[in-house]
Amino acid sequence: MKLTLLLLLLFLVTPFAEGDTADNSIPISPWLRRGRTPAPRRQGCWFRPWICCERQRPLERRLCCSNRCIDVGSNADNCGLCGIRCPFRWRCCNGLCVDIMWNPAHCGSCDNRCSLGSRCLFGLCGYAEPVSTTPPLLHFLSPACPPPPVHPGATA
Structure with a gap:
């Protein structure tokens, strides 16, 4: 009697347990399942x-x-x-690492050129240089002293 009751109880519980977990839809192949969910788009x-x-x-x-x-x-x-x-304090100017503190072609920033004869110190063109009233090399370009005037009656 106990055995019959146990078997009857087992048969009654089994269909309910299977019914809760069973999927009543049509089975889908893995190939179709991959097509249903799009693959994430690759970034970058x-x-x-x-x-x-x-x-x-x-x-x-x-x-x-x-x-x-x-x-x-x-x-x-x-x-x-x-x-x-680039090393510390250096900048990338046109694809080259440059020390902008000392380079006269890139003084303080990229493509900031110092004038001719001026040095780049601490990122500043002409820093701590004496102020000149005439531009450099101008005395070579000025004409020589004019000759003294010639008097009409003087003989040489």
Whole structure:
């Protein structure tokens, strides 16, 4: 009797347990299931490097560095090429690392040229130089002293 009751109880519980977890829909193949959920779009430029060249300004050179479009002409962490880092206090000017504190062609900032004869010190053109009233090399360009006037009756 106990065995019959136990078997009857087992048969009654089994269909309810299976009915709760069973999926009544038509089974879908894994190939179709992949097509239903779109794959996430890959972000960045590693898989699409041409996007770095789309919106370039003149004199700008962009490359895909660490999955980001970087202007390697002015970025101090990627100067000229990806991964080339400029030293402390230096700047990336036109793809080259430059010390803007002492370079007369890039004094204080990129492409800031000091005038001829002026030095670049601490990022300033002509810092602590004496003030001259005439530009340098001007005395070489001025004419020599004029000859003394000749008197009409004087003999040489």
